[in-house]
Amino acid sequence: MSRSGEEDDNPMPEDLTETRTPPADAGADAPPPAASSHAVEQHLEVKPRDADAGPRTHIFEASDVEVAYGGKPAVSEVNIGLAEHEITALIGPSGCGKSTFLRCLNRMNDLIPSASVTGSIVYHGQDLYAKDIDPVSVRKRIGMVFQKPNPFPKSIYENIAFGPRVIGMKGNMDEIVETALRRAALWDEVKDRLKTNAFGMSGGQQQRLCIARALSTQPDVLLMDEPCSALDPISTGKIEELMIEIKQEYSIVIVTHNMQQAARVSDWTAFFNVDLSAGEANRVGRLVEYNPTERIFTNPEDERTEQYVTGKFG
Ligand SMILES: Nc1ncnc2c1ncn2[C@@H]1O[C@H](COP(=O)(O)OP(=O)(O)OP(=O)(O)O)[C@@H](O)[C@H]1O
Numbered sequence: 628m629s630r631s632g633e634e635d636d637n638p639m640p641e642d643l644t645e646t647r648t649p650p651a652d653a654g655a656d657a658p659p660p661a662a663s664s665h666a667v668e669q670h671l672e673v674k675p676r677d678a679d680a681g682p683r684t685h686i687f688e689a690s691d692v693e694v695a696y697g698g699k700p701a702v703s704e705v706n707i708g709l710a711e712h713e714i715t716a717l718i719g720p721s722g723c724g725k726s727t728f729l730r731c732l733n734r735m736n737d738l739i740p741s742a743s744v745t746g747s748i749v750y751h752g753q754d755l756y757a758k759d760i761d762p763v764s765v766r767k768r769i770g771m772v773f774q775k776p777n778p779f780p781k782s783i784y785e786n787i788a789f790g791p792r793v794i795g796m797k798g799n800m801d802e803i804v805e806t807a808l809r810r811a812a813l814w815d816e817v818k819d820r821l822k823t824n825a826f827g828m829s830g831g832q833q834q835r836l837c838i839a840r841a842l843s844t845q846p847d848v849l850l851m852d853e854p855c856s857a858l859d860p861i862s863t864g865k866i867e868e869l870m871i872e873i874k875q876e877y878s879i880v881i882v883t884h885n886m887q888q889a890a891r892v893s894d895w896t897a898f899f900n901v902d903l904s905a906g907e908a909n910r911v912g913r914l915v916e917y918n919p920t921e922r923i924f925t926n927p928e929d930e931r932t933e934q935y936v937t938g939k940f941g
């Protein structure tokens with residue numbers, strides 16, 4: 628597959644984390660009109676989870692993935708299989724391409740005009756970048772939570788109800804809202820103030836609201852880009868507990884700079900690094916090592932991983 632990012636009508640906001648109003652297409656945060664998504668849903672049908680499936684069924688298979696901005700590769704030669712019902716952590720120094728690679732997994736890079744993606748990403752056996760796959764429906768199945776909580780300037784209830792309503796989800800809306808808030812471990816804290824503005828919540832609550840919002844349309848995968856970096860340890864702990872709870876139902880990929888967090892929550896960890904061998908001007912991110920988290924933090928294969936996780940650089 629070879630995609631360059633000009634095909635979406637909706638330019639990405641300068642900073643995705645700053646999106647404050649429900650945009651026409653904000654991926655998992657603001658699902659698309661039903662008409663456009665239903666037509667393509669058939670191409671993205673996902674088999675029901677098989678509880679008896681063996682361990683590490685890959686939900687994503689990335690082969691030779693390269694993302695370039697304006698033709699200049701930012702991350703290259705990524706080969707990785709990400710497993711279902713696991714939390715995968717992406718770690719590595721700033722600029723090594725963690726966010727860039729994460730955005731490939733729900734075609735969020737399509738929204739960056741200068742970005743082009745080559746290689747192949749197979750999701751549940753389907754080429755995520757095939758011509759007949761609608762990126763908007765991809766983002767509905769593969770939700771995303773950003774570094775900075777970005778609730779809509781609406782009530783707590785409306786933040787959750789917006790997505791399901793737009794996609795015409797069936798069922799009682801009060802129940803849909805309650806279920807999403809319960810899944811995000813937020814219900815008890817907000818059940819008596821559902822009609823109040825989401826901006827009145829604490830940062831940690833806002834981030835759980837964003838997780839609830841991402842879960843409200845029943846995605847399959849949750850991508851999280853440093854979701855706790857703006858939160859205090861208690862809020863961080865709540866989100867980590869939540870991730871561990873919900874991984875039975877979802878698959879989670881998290882970018883984190885917090886080594887303890889990666890060690891605490893993730894099953895497998897991918898360490899990316901900046902390759903400077905072709906000079907500073909040609910710096911490019913590469914996947915150095917991908918192993919069970921315990922191994923990464925106790926007995927990594929690669930010396931650079933060891934140096935990074937022990938804080939010798941980065
Ligand atoms: N929209 C963009 N346009 C041009 N270059 C970009 C864009 N986004 C990222 N890059 C470049 O791609 C490379 C990888 O960036 P990316 O944001 O993916 O790194 P990261 O590992 O997530 O870093 P951090 O830990 O600081 O968030 C960097 O050199 C960055 O400057």
Ligand SMILES: [Mg+2]
Nearest residue numbers: 725726727882
């Ligand atoms: Mg990043």
